[in-house]
Amino acid sequence: MEQQTGDQQFGTCQEGHPTAHCNWHPSVETGLSCSQCGRNICTQCLVQASVGIRCPECGKATKMPTFDVQPTFYAKAAGVGVGVAIGGGILWIIFNAIFSGFGILSSIPALGVGYAAGELISKSVNAKRSKGLAYIAAGAVVGAFIISLPSSPPIGFFGLIVLFIAIYTAVKKVK
Secondary structure, X not given: OOEEEOOEEEEEOOOOOEEEEOOOOOOOEXXXXXXXXXXXXXXXXXXXXXXXXXXXXXXXXXXXXXXXXXXXXXXXXXXXXXXXXXXXXXHHHHHHHHOHHHHHHHHHHHHHHHHHHHHHHHHHOOOOOOHHHHHHHHHHHHHHHHHHHHHOOOOOHHHHHHHHHHHHHHHHHHO
8 A cells, every 4th residue: 555645656555554655766665754855865866964774856966156256267377377477587687687696585576476476366256265366376376486586596496495385375265
């Protein structure tokens, strides 16, 4: 004897107690139901949520707005990244022309470019975060470094460490 009530399917076991069947797998008996809509679900269908178990429809994950980066945001970030690379590279060249004899000071612009890349890209995309934005920020720092390379003194081990710190600073702001 089987009867259906709304979206729920019930049968009767041998002892006369009602049994429920999964809405998505009608041949599977279950005692579980969605904590939001109440539909019967089996262990294959259930989605574990912080407020209980949900059916596949109610338990669909949605991206947080901070991490939902649309293509227009990537375009803005790329434009800002190119601007930071060019502007940072030119400022780095000027800085190196003024302080060329001070060795370690030639690494300071890298930190400034890294901070500026992270901040400006983050502000241009309303503080969104993604791996793609992190790559753009890192590319802006590397671009500024490449632009300034002809005017820079030979970069040593310390200079590479400072460059990686600058890239890390830019990336952490948007990742």
